[in-house]
Each structure stands twice: as structure tokens, then as C-alpha cells.
Amino acid sequence: MLEFGENAPQTAAADLIKDGTEATFMADVVDASQEIPVIVDFWATWCGPCKTLGPALEAAVQAAGGKVKMVKIDVDQNQRLAQMLAQQGLPLQSIPTVVAFYKGQVADMFQGALPQSEVKAFVDRVGALAGDGGLAEAVEAAETMLSEGAAVDAAQTFAAILGEEPGNAAAYGGLVRAHLALGEADKAEAFLASVPDDITAAPEVEAARAQLELARQAADAGPLAELRAAVSSDPDNHQARFDLATALHADGDVEAAVAELLELFRRDREWNDGAAKTQLFTIFDALKPTDPVVLTGRRKLSSMIFA
Numbered sequence: 001m002l003e004f005g006e007n008a009p010q011t012a013a014a015d016l017i018k019d020g021t022e023a024t025f026m027a028d029v030v031d032a033s034q035e036i037p038v039i040v041d042f043w044a045t046w047c048g049p050c051k052t053l054g055p056a057l058e059a060a061v062q063a064a065g066g067k068v069k070m071v072k073i074d075v076d077q078n079q080r081l082a083q084m085l086a087q088q089g090l091p092l093q094s095i096p097t098v099v100a101f102y103k104g105q106v107a108d109m110f111q112g113a114l115p116q117s118e119v120k121a122f123v124d125r126v127g128a129l130a131g132d133g134g135l136a137e138a139v140e141a142a143e144t145m146l147s148e149g150a151a152v153d154a155a156q157t158f159a160a161i162l163g164e165e166p167g168n169a170a171a172y173g174g175l176v177r178a179h180l181a182l183g184e185a186d187k188a189e190a191f192l193a194s195v196p197d198d199i200t201a202a203p204e205v206e207a208a209r210a211q212l213e214l215a216r217q218a219a220d221a222g223p224l225a226e227l228r229a230a231v232s233s234d235p236d237n238h239q240a241r242f243d244l245a246t247a248l249h250a251d252g253d254v255e256a257a258v259a260e261l262l263e264l265f266r267r268d269r270e271w272n273d274g275a276a277k278t279q280l281f282t283i284f285d286a287l288k289p290t291d292p293v294v295l296t297g298r299r300k301l302s303s304m305i306f307a
Contacts (some may be wrong), residue, residue: 089295
């Protein structure tokens, strides 16, 4: 049985939430997140949804009892900082954008206003990074098993974690991906259907959902050679390019799949009701927010959208 560890260090209430600037970002966010996760709320005075989200975030951070801190960044007052972070891959063209940092790295994020229940779930999930009784280490161990091909062992470990914490979104997502690795798409879909309502929008669950969708698509992917030939002979054959991206992803070449979808978006962003953009987001959701493919792909897509 997994054993519970120490709680996260408690923090004085007055130090939990503060306004940040470019000058204080390193100390308040990067350095502070070495010990306690820091949630950064990128907002602006003219942003209507920000006025709803900000207080909801503050309430959830205060309720977390010191397991997480919050820094508020006015993007209009800190434009150079926002530009620097956007260049590093954070999608700050749209606000509110909320980014969680832990150990100096992006750990989680979301955009737009969310219901209070989802905001609380996000804060609780981030707060658990620093002290969740060993469950994070167990999740990491299960992820290692999965990456090394031990899908059965990974599934058993993820299931054990859920026995300790039924609302652990990372374990739910991992269990779904373990069944996908075992070729059990129907079981994966059944587990997704049983995810508790309060974590159904969690990034780990969304990632697993996206991976299931991509796995379903892979089963119908066409032959690479024929699709490459079709695109080569007619670069404006959008269906062939889309199918080529699907086949490339199914073949494990995610970067090439993203490149084809970006080219399709560049040629005709409205084709098939914006299918290229939708598929790009599905691929991005299936990966970690810090994956280089995601960061580069989002940056290139944003540059096309806002060009």
C-alpha cells in the first residue's frame, strides 16, 4: 500500500497572493516555485473574464492552505515580460491565461474563465505537486513503467494510486493510456467514461481523451507512401495532406504530422470547418504542455493566426 508522506510547507496567508512584475518574476515565480507551486494569473484590466476568474483563483489558493502561491501579472503593465514568455512558447495572445510553475518549469495551465469547481480542482491538483503523500512519486514510477513498455505493471500501479486517491487525475489519465498501450481501446474508453465530474476537464484526462481519439484515427490511417505521393503530385489536395498527417502520427512521427497540419492551415485555415486547427489542438492536448513539439507548434500556429 502507498504510504502518505509529509504535508506541503505552510505559508503565511499574506504571502500567498501578490502582484508581480517583470522585475520580481524570477524571485516570485521561478525561485519560489522550487519549494511551492506558483500559479501565475496573466490578466488585464479590460478583460471581462479576468474579473470573474481572478477572485475565484484567489479563493481557491487561500483554501489550499499554503500548498500553492499565486502571482498576478497585468500583461499591459508588463508587456516585455509577456512577449518574452510568449517567445518561449506560452500562449499569452489570449487572456486570461493561468500557468502553474513548479521547480522553475511549467507544470500545468489553462485559458479562459472556468467554473469555480474546475478552478478549485486545478489549484488542488497543482498544490498536490509539492506534497501529496508520495502519490506523485508513484505516478512518476508508473509513467516510467509505461514508457519502458511495462504497460501491465503501469496499469496496476495507476489503479493502486486511484485506490488511495480516487480523484487523482494523473492516475486516471495514466490508466487510460496504459490500456491504449495494451491495445485495449474499449477499456480505455470505459475508464474515461467513469472519470469523476470534478476532474473530467483536468489536463491529464483531456490528454488521455485526445490520445484515445488519435488511437481510433490510427486504426484507419492510410499507407504513408501513397499519401506522400498524393500530396507531392497535388499540394492543394487538402484531404490527402490531412490523411498524411494522420498516418504520420500513427507511425510515431508526431513532429512531421504537426508540420503537415500547419502547412494545411497555412494553405486554407477554413478547410473542412477548420479541421487542421482542430487536429493540431488534439495532438497538443495529447502531449505535455512543455513538450517541444507543443511549444513550437503553438508558437507557429499563433504566428499564422495573428499575422
